[in-house]
Structure formats: C-alpha cells, structure tokens
Amino acid sequence: MAETLRIALAGLGTVGAGVIRLLGENGGLIAQRAGRPIEITAVSARDRTKDRGIDISSYAWEDDMTVLAAREDVDVVVELVGGSDGPALALARKALAAGKDLVTANKAMVAHHGLELGELAESQGAAMRYEAAVAGGIPAIKGLGEGAAANRIERIYGILNGTCNYILSEMESTGRDFADVLGEAQALGYAEADPTFDIEGVDAAHKLSLLAALAFGTRLDFDAVATTGISRIRAADIAQARALGYVIRLIGLADCENADGSRHLFQRVAPYLVPVSHPLAGVGGATNAVVAEGNYSGRLLFEGAGAGDGPTASAVVADLIDIARGNVPPPFSLPVSQLEASAPADPGNRRNRAYLRFLVADRPGVLAEITAAMRDAGVSIESMIQQGQPGDEDDPVLVAMVTHEGPEGAVERAMELLAGSPSLADEPLVMRLLG
Amino acid sequence: MAETLRIALAGLGTVGAGVIRLLGENGGLIAQRAGRPIEITAVSARDRTKDRGIDISSYAWEDDMTVLAAREDVDVVVELVGGSDGPALALARKALAAGKDLVTANKAMVAHHGLELGELAESQGAAMRYEAAVAGGIPAIKGLGEGAAANRIERIYGILNGTCNYILSEMESTGRDFADVLGEAQALGYAEADPTFDIEGVDAAHKLSLLAALAFGTRLDFDAVATTGISRIRAADIAQARALGYVIRLIGLADCENADGSRHLFQRVAPYLVPVSHPLAGVGGATNAVVAEGNYSGRLLFEGAGAGDGPTASAVVADLIDIARGNVPPPFSLPVSQLEASAPADPGNRRNRAYLRFLVADRPGVLAEITAAMRDAGVSIESMIQQGQPGDEDDPVLVAMVTHEGPEGAVERAMELLAGSPSLADEPLVMRLLG
CATH class of the missing domain: 3.30.70.260 (ACT domain)
Structure with missing residues (x-):
C-alpha cells in the first residue's frame, strides 16, 4: 500500500472529534478506498485538557495552531476552527503557502477569502477542498462541480440552513409563532445562543455564494447576496401559505443572466413559498437539500443531513479520500484566474x-x-x-x-x-x- | 491548455446523438472545467446513412466498431451500443486491452462482465467508468463511491427504473390497471415494445448489482439479485396501500450482514409499500432516486431524471471530464482484487x-x-x-x-x-x- 496521508487537525469541537472517531471506526475501509492509510499526526485546539470523549494522546499537540502548517510530518491541514478571519484564516494561509493541502468546513472563511485562498492553493499546486462547508454531509460540492460538470447550470437553489428549516417545520407542524419555536430550539441546542447568522440568512448566504461560483464559473461574491431571514414570519403566514398550497422555506437561489453583453449574477437568500408538490416542500427538520438545474441533466436534487458531527465528518473525510486518490480539481471547478467577474443582477x-x-x-x-x-x-x-x-x-x-x-x-x-x-x-x- | 482528450463513440442512438450535441453545445465550458478540450475523433454505428439530426461528417467512421479500439487517435472509447454481450462487450474488451479508457452507459454489460472488465482496466492502467449506467443523469455512482466514501454503507436502495415508476405513478393518479397504463406507455414511447426487462425488474437488478458492489466492497453478483416485477400489481392494491398511508414503488434494495463469520449480501428488486412521508413516495413519473445510508453521513438521497438522451449524455460526459482531469478511482471504488466474495443472504x-x-x-x-x-x-x-x-x-x-x-x-x-x-x-x- 502507498504512503500514508498525514493529517493535522485544527479545532477539536464536535466536528473535529467526529473526524477523529470516523477515521478510527472506519479506518480500514477508508484506507482501502483511498488506496492508502489516512492518519492524524498532529492536532491543535484552544484547550488541550478539555474532555472530548476521545483519546488524543497519540497525536502531537501544538498550542499555536498555525505551527501545524510548518510541520514536516503533515501533508494535509484540516481546519475546523471556524470564523471567517482570525486563527482559521491565518492557518489556512500558512498551510497553503507551505504547499500543504487544505480541507475546511468553514463556509464563512471560504465565502470571504475563497478567491485569495484558491489562488494561493493553485500557485502552490496544493488542493483546497470544502465539501463540509455546504450542506453538511451531502456531497453537493462534488455533485455540482464534478457530477454536473458537463452542464451549463441554469439555476441552483436549496435549503441551506438546518436551523431555519427546523424552525419553519416546527412552526408549520405546531402552529406556534417564531419566537416561541426559536426559544425552544435554543433550549434544545438546535439553535445558537446568538442565532443571528442562522435566522437572518447569513449562514445560508455564505453557502450560496460558494455554490454560485461553482455553478456559474463566476468570481465568489458573497457581498452581493441579497439576504432576508425568517424572523418576521408569523404563524399566520404559514397558515395562509398552506391554504394556498405552499409551505415556507428559507431558500438560497442563484442564477446567471446575460444582459448588455455581460453576465449578471443573481444571488438571493430569502423565505420563499414552495409548492407542496415540489421536492423541497417535503424537506423538513434540519435536513438540507440542493437543487441544480443543468441544461442537459435537468433537475438534480441532493438531500441529507445539513449539520451534525457525523455528517460533517463524513464530508471532511470524503475530501481527504479524494486527496489521497489524487482527485484534486481546481477549488472552484475552474482555476480562479478563469472565474468571470460578474455584476450583480438587478432583481427589478x-x-x-x-x-x-x-x-x-x-x-x-x-x-x-x-x-x-x-x-x-x-x-x-x-x-x-x-x-x-x-x-x-x-x-x-x-x-x-x-x-x-x-x-x-x-x-x-x-x-x-x-x-x-x-x-x-x-x-x-x-x-x-x-x- | 493541455492536450485534447480524444473520444471514439460507438452507438449513435438517442444517447450517442445526445453526447454529440452536448459536446458541441457546452464544449467551451467543458474544456474549461476539464482543463483541456474533449473532442470526438471517430464514430461507429450500425447504419452510417441514417438521419440522426446531427452532423457526423467531421468524424472518422468505422463500419466495424471494434476497430475504434485500435485507432491511434483515440484515448477513450465511449460504448453506447447496449446489450450485455455481443459487439458492446467485444468493443469494451478490445478498448481496455489496448489500454484505452472506457466509458459506458451499459448496465447489463457491467452487471454481467464488470469484474472481468474492471480487472482488465486495472491491469492496463485504464479507467472504466459507468455513471450513466445507473439512474441516468444522477451522479449516484460518484455520490456513493466518492461522496460517501468515508462511510460504512448500511443500506442502499432506490427507484432505479423510470418505466416502472412512470407506470406505478400513472396507476396511482388515474386508478387504471397495469395493462392499460403499460399499453399507453408503449404508445407514447415511454416503454419498450418488449417491456420485459423493465417491468420484470431486470433493468433495476442490473443497476442494483452495481450499486451493491460499490457500497459494500463486495464482488458484483447480479445472479443473486432476487427480482420481482410490477406486472401483478392491480389498481386495487394501489388503492389499499393508499388507504393505509403508502404508495407502491419498485425498489431495488441491498444491504450486507455479517453471519457465521462471513458477509452475506442481500439484494432484492421488488415492489414495496413506501410510507407517504418517505422522500421516495414523492418521486413520481420517470424520475429516479438513490438513497445511501452511511454510518456517519446518515441518509443521503440523490434524485433526478433516470433516463433520456440529455441526462444520460450529461452522465457520460461527466465521466469524460473526470478522465480528462485525471480522476480515475478503481471501477468499483476498490480494486477488483480487494472486492470480497459474499454469499447471498437468506431472506427468511x-x-x-x-x-x-x-x-x-x-x-x-x-x-x-x-x-x-x-x-x-x-x-x-x-x-x-x-x-x-x-x-x-x-x-x-x-x-x-x-x-x-x-x-x-x-x-x-x-x-x-x-x-x-x-x-x-x-x-x-x-x-x-x-x-
């Protein structure tokens, strides 16, 4: 069997711990499928002594996570720290600059700095992969960037935030109002103490901007995503929609139109009324789903768990297996230099x-x-x-x-x-x- | 830009013509995504003069399709002839033996001869890819073999035959009986003049056997698929099922159990009662859907058009783009030599x-x-x-x-x-x- 692929893991929260458990539990079959063993050599997190229910004693420890990027015994840096800037970004930059492959679940960082990081990766001949950043365990990045690669994508849309979908599903099934359901979701741990990024659509907008760049070959443009959250939706709206044959879902949607001789990218995150006969209407709870409409494939739908340690770890390790196998397409399916700048479309x-x-x-x-x-x-x-x-x-x-x-x-x-x-x-x- | 990937196309039916149209219409973006142009150099079919609505005059023509495998100006042979044996198999063998990559949409051939062909491909360092053989335009092979590669798959199942699903959906919505709907489907061209392979579940069984080998790392075993078709289902069964909260779908389902110290593969194609709340219950018409349950990912669902020239061509060209990019995992995710022989499971x-x-x-x-x-x-x-x-x-x-x-x-x-x-x-x- 070929050389071991050696991993450094930064961030040992639920996803990081999930990756460690997954590489342990499924290590044999992962090595078979990857063609070589995938092993963690070094880890870093804020607190070395915290009990995470996993044994990290066999891995080298770095207090300063950016030092992971300099270690000789590391081929791939897995960034699971989170946050668009700060330590995550510092680590990502150092890892790629050192020619190491980068795997990240960090949608905010890729949405804000993906072009810079992608260019750096390409200039260093390193891989940059982020399957776990969009729609959790669903291979949506792969499905779009590889599975649908033969198509001109006409539209991409989906349910990209599990917290919002859980809240809307609960409002729908119980008739309760937003604040009430949000409070319960927070108590149950389904929503953050500060839920702004989720309920105001920012998290979904991060993900949509990545999907749009992949789908349309346009430069990442997170700032141009028109974003409306779900906090103003009332139980009465859901009841009215239902009476008309619709359910309400927070949808991220993007398409690309030609106007005045140039391409205009439309990106919106907002609550939509979805016909009950549409497959997205049946997507309840924290489930995510991504739909890509290709000019030859027709409508493709990818559905699954949008968050959680298991599904997210599954996506992270799928990226590692791809790297081990040598499947490293450009970060945004096209080289960054070929991504097209596009003006935001006028929704009017x-x-x-x-x-x-x-x-x-x-x-x-x-x-x-x-x-x-x-x-x-x-x-x-x-x-x-x-x-x-x-x-x-x-x-x-x-x-x-x-x-x-x-x-x-x-x-x-x-x-x-x-x-x-x-x-x-x-x-x-x-x-x-x-x- | 790197060297052109040169394609020979055998079979110019609706799918073959679709591939030619797709490579023409989307050629620019395909070259961008693939990193190099993908061009057809030679073609073969039964009848050179037939009007297919496409111009094939710029391609070299071979009356004997197996000669495509020997041409110096061909890197990849695309086999769209069909049939488990005969010319398709002869061509596939010659292409791989000559060290050329093989892309095929031929589920019957891969179900019957996939191990032999896969071994041949591996021994020659050639790729063998068959995304279009399962579930038309849906990247189900990629989703399972790459996207879910980190998981021990616990169960795989889905709606794998569009003709059956169309007939069952029509019976459901109109209350008509099987023979009546089948006759109409034949008149409309949705079902073959001899519909046996579809309605008796053989086509779905071909596809299921491929999915099972990929999912469980077991040797392809088409003969062990227990297959029951839909021809005995009556309108009254659909009505009864509905009253109980179910719809009837032809499902291909496989799992793998450990018993007596060895693995036992269960493979069944049969009509199942599917709860109306299950995502597969909402899959109507000729749509296909594949569900993979992974031990970390949870339930993943891939849905889309299961047949048709556009979707099938989309899958064929996705395989070509992967080959152009150098993404060529082993044909069944693992090397054939590592696939495990498994006894059929006792359903009792x-x-x-x-x-x-x-x-x-x-x-x-x-x-x-x-x-x-x-x-x-x-x-x-x-x-x-x-x-x-x-x-x-x-x-x-x-x-x-x-x-x-x-x-x-x-x-x-x-x-x-x-x-x-x-x-x-x-x-x-x-x-x-x-x-």
Whole structure:
C-alpha cells in the first residue's frame, strides 16, 4: 500500500472529534478506498485538557495552531476552527503557502477569502477542498462541480440552513409563532445562543455564494447576496401559505443572466413559498437539500443531513479520500484566474409571483389604499384574504395577498407607495413564490 | 491548455446523438472545467446513412466498431451500443486491452462482465467508468463511491427504473390497471415494445448489482439479485396501500450482514409499500432516486431524471471530464482484487411488515382458511380488509392484509400452506413495507 496521508487537525469541537472517531471506526475501509492509510499526526485546539470523549494522546499537540502548517510530518491541514478571519484564516494561509493541502468546513472563511485562498492553493499546486462547508454531509460540492460538470447550470437553489428549516417545520407542524419555536430550539441546542447568522440568512448566504461560483464559473461574491431571514414570519403566514398550497422555506437561489453583453449574477437568500408538490416542500427538520438545474441533466436534487458531527465528518473525510486518490480539481471547478467577474443582477426585472402580507388598522378605506397602491404600481392581485383577529378591536388585522406573475420592481414600487402610511401597523412582508 | 482528450463513440442512438450535441453545445465550458478540450475523433454505428439530426461528417467512421479500439487517435472509447454481450462487450474488451479508457452507459454489460472488465482496466492502467449506467443523469455512482466514501454503507436502495415508476405513478393518479397504463406507455414511447426487462425488474437488478458492489466492497453478483416485477400489481392494491398511508414503488434494495463469520449480501428488486412521508413516495413519473445510508453521513438521497438522451449524455460526459482531469478511482471504488466474495443472504430471517393480497372465491370458510394458515405459520395480522367486487357474484373477492413485523420466512410458510388451495383464484401477492 502507498504512503500514508498525514493529517493535522485544527479545532477539536464536535466536528473535529467526529473526524477523529470516523477515521478510527472506519479506518480500514477508508484506507482501502483511498488506496492508502489516512492518519492524524498532529492536532491543535484552544484547550488541550478539555474532555472530548476521545483519546488524543497519540497525536502531537501544538498550542499555536498555525505551527501545524510548518510541520514536516503533515501533508494535509484540516481546519475546523471556524470564523471567517482570525486563527482559521491565518492557518489556512500558512498551510497553503507551505504547499500543504487544505480541507475546511468553514463556509464563512471560504465565502470571504475563497478567491485569495484558491489562488494561493493553485500557485502552490496544493488542493483546497470544502465539501463540509455546504450542506453538511451531502456531497453537493462534488455533485455540482464534478457530477454536473458537463452542464451549463441554469439555476441552483436549496435549503441551506438546518436551523431555519427546523424552525419553519416546527412552526408549520405546531402552529406556534417564531419566537416561541426559536426559544425552544435554543433550549434544545438546535439553535445558537446568538442565532443571528442562522435566522437572518447569513449562514445560508455564505453557502450560496460558494455554490454560485461553482455553478456559474463566476468570481465568489458573497457581498452581493441579497439576504432576508425568517424572523418576521408569523404563524399566520404559514397558515395562509398552506391554504394556498405552499409551505415556507428559507431558500438560497442563484442564477446567471446575460444582459448588455455581460453576465449578471443573481444571488438571493430569502423565505420563499414552495409548492407542496415540489421536492423541497417535503424537506423538513434540519435536513438540507440542493437543487441544480443543468441544461442537459435537468433537475438534480441532493438531500441529507445539513449539520451534525457525523455528517460533517463524513464530508471532511470524503475530501481527504479524494486527496489521497489524487482527485484534486481546481477549488472552484475552474482555476480562479478563469472565474468571470460578474455584476450583480438587478432583481427589478425578474418576474415572479409574490405573497404580500400587511398588518393594518381595522378601519374603513385601508383595503382601498392598499389596492390602489397595487394598481398604481401595476401589480395584479390574484387572490386576497383579510383575517380579523379574535382580540381587541384595536388590534391590527392581517391582510394577505398573492400577486399574478409580474416584475419584482412593480411590487417594490407598490411598497414604496405605501411606505409610512398610518394605515399600516408594520412594514409589509414580501415573499416570492418558488417557480 | 493541455492536450485534447480524444473520444471514439460507438452507438449513435438517442444517447450517442445526445453526447454529440452536448459536446458541441457546452464544449467551451467543458474544456474549461476539464482543463483541456474533449473532442470526438471517430464514430461507429450500425447504419452510417441514417438521419440522426446531427452532423457526423467531421468524424472518422468505422463500419466495424471494434476497430475504434485500435485507432491511434483515440484515448477513450465511449460504448453506447447496449446489450450485455455481443459487439458492446467485444468493443469494451478490445478498448481496455489496448489500454484505452472506457466509458459506458451499459448496465447489463457491467452487471454481467464488470469484474472481468474492471480487472482488465486495472491491469492496463485504464479507467472504466459507468455513471450513466445507473439512474441516468444522477451522479449516484460518484455520490456513493466518492461522496460517501468515508462511510460504512448500511443500506442502499432506490427507484432505479423510470418505466416502472412512470407506470406505478400513472396507476396511482388515474386508478387504471397495469395493462392499460403499460399499453399507453408503449404508445407514447415511454416503454419498450418488449417491456420485459423493465417491468420484470431486470433493468433495476442490473443497476442494483452495481450499486451493491460499490457500497459494500463486495464482488458484483447480479445472479443473486432476487427480482420481482410490477406486472401483478392491480389498481386495487394501489388503492389499499393508499388507504393505509403508502404508495407502491419498485425498489431495488441491498444491504450486507455479517453471519457465521462471513458477509452475506442481500439484494432484492421488488415492489414495496413506501410510507407517504418517505422522500421516495414523492418521486413520481420517470424520475429516479438513490438513497445511501452511511454510518456517519446518515441518509443521503440523490434524485433526478433516470433516463433520456440529455441526462444520460450529461452522465457520460461527466465521466469524460473526470478522465480528462485525471480522476480515475478503481471501477468499483476498490480494486477488483480487494472486492470480497459474499454469499447471498437468506431472506427468511429478515424482519419486515408485509402486505398480502388474495383473490378468493366468495364463499364461507375462505377467510378462516387464510387466517388459520397465518396462525399456523406464526404470522401476526395487523389489519385486514375484504372488498366485494361489484360484478358477478362468482367473481373473486379481494382480501388484503398487512402483517405485524416478523420474519419473512413465516410469511413464506403461510403462502406454502395455502398453495394450491381451491379457495384462491390466483397466487397471493406479497409486498414488503419499506422500513
């Protein structure tokens, strides 16, 4: 059997511990499939003495994790520290600069610094792989960058954040409101103490930006992801959507259009109404799913656990097996120098159906005001429902409507016409229907 | 840019023509992703003059397709002829023996001769790839052999035949009977004039045997796949299943158990009752889906178009891109010499719930006879329904039941006890519930 592939592991949280357990438990078959043994030689984490339920005594220890990158007995650095900058980025840079391969689960770091790191990897002839950074255990990066490589990808979208999907699924099945379910999810450990990155869609946006670069051969552009979270969704929205034949999912979606002779990349993370007949409507709980629409493959769907130590470790070690086998395509499927710069697409001309929800004062003329704004902005209403609330008569009333297909810009204009109206108790909520 | 990868294409049916169109239409991005151009240099098919809607005048033509394997200007032979033996096999052998890489969509050939061809490929340092042979455009071979490579696979199963799934979906949505829907599918071109390979499960069994070898590292054993088709399923079975919360799908399923110190491979293609909440229940029409359960990844699902020229061409060209990139793992993820011989598992001890359907004479004592056989064989009945038919009173009556979980052997014994009973108008139909 060929030479051992020697790994340094930085970060011994749940995923790091999972990688150690996985390489132990499945080590025999991994060596068979990889064609050579994969062994950890050195590790680093914040606290050497913490009890992680795993034995790390046989590995060399480094207090300074960036020193891992300089060790002679290390071929691949596995970065599981997290954070877009700081020690993770310092380690990644040093590892690649030293010509070592890099495997990371760090979506934030790749979203912010992927181009720099990818260029560094290419200039050093090193691999940079990040299967675990998107959709946990699902081989979505591989499916897109290799499995669908023959296709012009027309659209990529999916459920990329397990916490949001868990919360929305729970709201759906229990009828409870957002804050209530979030609190429970935090108590159960399904949501972070500070859940902002998850519920405001930032985590999904990190992942979407990686998928978009891979799918369209465009330069990573995380800053251009238009991001809306799920914190304003009410139980009543989910009930209305259901009555119309939809469920609500936080979707990351990207496509690439040609306009004025250049390519424009559209990237959005937002709650969408998904038809119950769509495969993503059946994806509940913390499950993730990625859909790629190729011009020859048609619709491909990859579904599985989006987080957790086992699935994430499975993706990390799949990257290690690929490296051991010598399967090291460019980090973004194309060399970084060939990725195309693309302007962000103007969403105003995109045609969609939209769900609009207003909380309004219960008094004469309010509906006329809303519908006049729609008319003046050129928005055509397909269906509308006004729902009195069984509380105080001063409580606001919920008005929900679904528009016919039309340009997003028209809906935006209608919202501008209504902005600041004393009839509205809250900013209107706009969600698109997944077409 | 590096050297061109030069392709010979044998077989110019719909898939072959699709590959030519795909390499033309997406040639620029394929060259970018592959790192070098992929070009067809020579082709062969039965009839040179047939109008295929594509221009083949720029390719060298060979009347004898096996001559493609000897051409100096060919690096990879793409075999799209079909058939387990005959010209396809002759070409595959000659191509590999000449040290050329082989890409094939031919599940029957790989199921019957994959070990021989794989050994030949390994001995010649050639690649042998067959992504298009399983589940059309879905990168299921890649997902399993690379994406899930870190896992001990506990079970693999899926919807592997689009024709059967189309027929079952149509029966489900229209309430029509099997023969009726099959006839329509044939008229529409969704089913072959001789549909035996599809509807009797042979095609799915070919694919399952490949997935099982990849998943479990066992030697290909197509002959050991226990195969039952869908031709005995009635509209009434689908209605009964639905009432119980299930849909019927033709499932290929394999797992590997350790017993008596050795590994036993279980491979079955049969109609199963699938809970409506299971993702496979939502897979309708000609769509395929493959589920792999890994000990770290958990449940992974890959879904997409299971056939058609575009999706199949997408998978063929993905293999070519991998070869161009130098990603050539062993044909069955492990070298053939390391694949383990495994005895077929005895299904008798497997524990399942089962759906049993009888057509019985409408006279006293028949139910007592059936239930006595169940009791004597140790089969515990969970629910039962007897449905009179609104026809002649001499028409047989349908009795359907679902058993509690128990060993399959017990159900088999009950069927033996009832065999030949004059009360039964037809052989009982046994389907398992997917657990």
